Amino acid sequence: xxxxxxxxxxxxxxxxxxxxxxxxxxxxxxxxxxxxxxxxxxxxxxxxxxxxxxxxxxxxxxxxxxxxxxxxxxxxxxxxxxxxxxxxxxxxxxxxxxxxxxxxxxxxxxxxxxxxxxxxxxxxxxxxxxxxxxxxxxxxxxxxxxxxxxxxxxxxxxxxx
Numbered sequence: 001x002x003x004x005x006x007x008x009x010x011x012x013x014x015x016x017x018x019x020x021x022x023x024x025x026x027x028x029x030x031x032x033x034x035x036x037x038x039x040x041x042x043x044x045x046x047x048x049x050x051x052x053x054x055x056x057x058x059x060x061x062x063x064x065x066x067x068x069x070x071x072x073x074x075x076x077x078x079x080x081x082x083x084x085x086x087x088x089x090x091x092x093x094x095x096x097x098x099x100x101x102x103x104x105x106x107x108x109x110x111x112x113x114x115x116x117x118x119x120x121x122x123x124x125x126x127x128x129x130x131x132x133x134x135x136x137x138x139x140x141x142x143x144x145x146x147x148x149x150x151x152x153x154x155x156x157x158x159x160x161x
Contacts, residue, residue, distance in 0.1 A: 001043060001044060001045075001052055001059060001105055001108060002041050002042075002043040002079075002105040002106070002107045002108065002154055003042040003043065003056060003059065003060055003108050003110055004107060004108065004109050004154070004155065004158055004160060005041075005069065005110045005111070005112050006110065006111060006160065007133050008111060008112075010133070011135060011136070011160075012133040012134055012136075013041075013133070013136050014041075014112065014131055015039045015040065015041065015131065015132055015139045015142065016040060016041065016042060016063070016127075016130070016131045017038055017128055017130040017131070018039070018127060019121075019126055019127060019128055020038060038142075038144070039132075039134075039139065039142035039143060040143060040147070041151075042063045042064055042128075043059065043103065043105060044063070052106045053071070056071075057069075062127075063127050063128060064119045064120070064121070064128065065118070065120030065122065065123060066112075066114060066118045066119060068112070068113045068114040068118065069111060069112055070110065070113055071108055071109070071110055072110060072111055073108070073109040074106065074107075074108055074109075075106055075107035075154060075157040076157065077157070078104045078105060078106050079104070079105055079107060079150045079153050079157070080102065080103070080104040080105075080150065081102045081103060081146060081149070082102035082146070083100070083102050084146050087146065107154035107158055108158075109158040109159075116131070119131060136155050136160050139151075140152060140155075
């Protein structure tokens with residue numbers, strides 16, 4: 001799932017800066033070394049027995065500390081991206097990332113029901129360290145290149161771009 005939170009009055013979306021730390025065992029960066037483009041939307045996989053909507057709310061709570069959102073629109077198709085070989089080689093050296101080849105995501109357009117001061121990064125593991133309202137087009141330039149095509153498709157499908 002991928003969560004796009006739209007600003008209530010401006011054509012802006014809420015993007016989050018992915019935290020990159022060195023893995024204690026491998027010494028590799030936890031984001032695969034993509035520090036230059038480390039902004040994204042909250043996203044994640046669907047657990048066994050979980051609906052996509054349940055996964056959405058769980059991921060929001062885990063990643064940004066709140067699931068207080070209203071679903072405005074749901075993308076009609078899932079959108080897939082794959083890790084490029086260079087990134088996959090780095091991720092393969094970190095056991096927790098080895099099974100992943102990319103993601104297939106259902107995109108959700110959301111309205112945040114609370115103020116942004118309810119967003120928190122004090123849960124474990126911490127995935128983000130900052131957020132910003134940004135135009136969708138400018139936000140695309142801050143996304144890791146191998147995800148840009150998927151992000152463009154998702155934003156267009158939701159009518160944001």
